[in-house]
Amino acid sequence: NAGVTQTPKFQVLKTGQSMTLQCAQDMNHEYMSWYRQDPGMGLRLIHYSVGAGITDQGEVPNGYNVSRSTTEDFPLRLLSAAPSQTSVYFCASSYQTGQETQYFGPGTRLLVL
């Protein structure tokens, strides 16, 4: 199993550009989520999904869109990048039982100029 994979590892964007951060998992997990990690702020939940076709907002959803067309993939879209979105983004997945931990991807470091 590859676990949770994320691409790209690093990206530089200009203000106003759009891009998609990719996340995939091969563990047949129902639950997938996106976090951003900023210094002094810990991990904050952006969006999450409890299964294909179902998504919901987390703590800091503004400026981001998600979709979940398959169980395996959960892309995060930045519609119009802003410097405030400079961060490290982690994707995570888990079973939906509530008795399982989340497994994190390696992260994407995003710099918006």
Added chain:
Amino acid sequence: EDKVVQSPLSLVVHEGDTVTLNCSYEVTNFRSLLWYKQEKKAPTFLFMLTSSGIEKKSGRLSSILDKKELSSILNITATQTGDSAIYLCAVHNTGNQFYFGTGTSLTVIP
């Protein structure tokens, strides 16, 4: 507002010392509390706690949850340099949201 607070923010100890990391939470509809270790990359899972008063143990690490006090502690005995990391506490609610604390940065000096 749901929140998770960890203390101390940072800690420097010598090898062999014992450390206690604290996590307190105010999260509605609590489901579980989780501890993670983060070493420059993605967080890796340490413990999941759902029941009060039951200690979970893995080698030199142990953790316990106190639902009455809305808190948890993570103990590391006989610390080693490989324990240097950021330790994250998270609370999972029944609404499928996870709330993370800002973490405790532990540095173990040889």
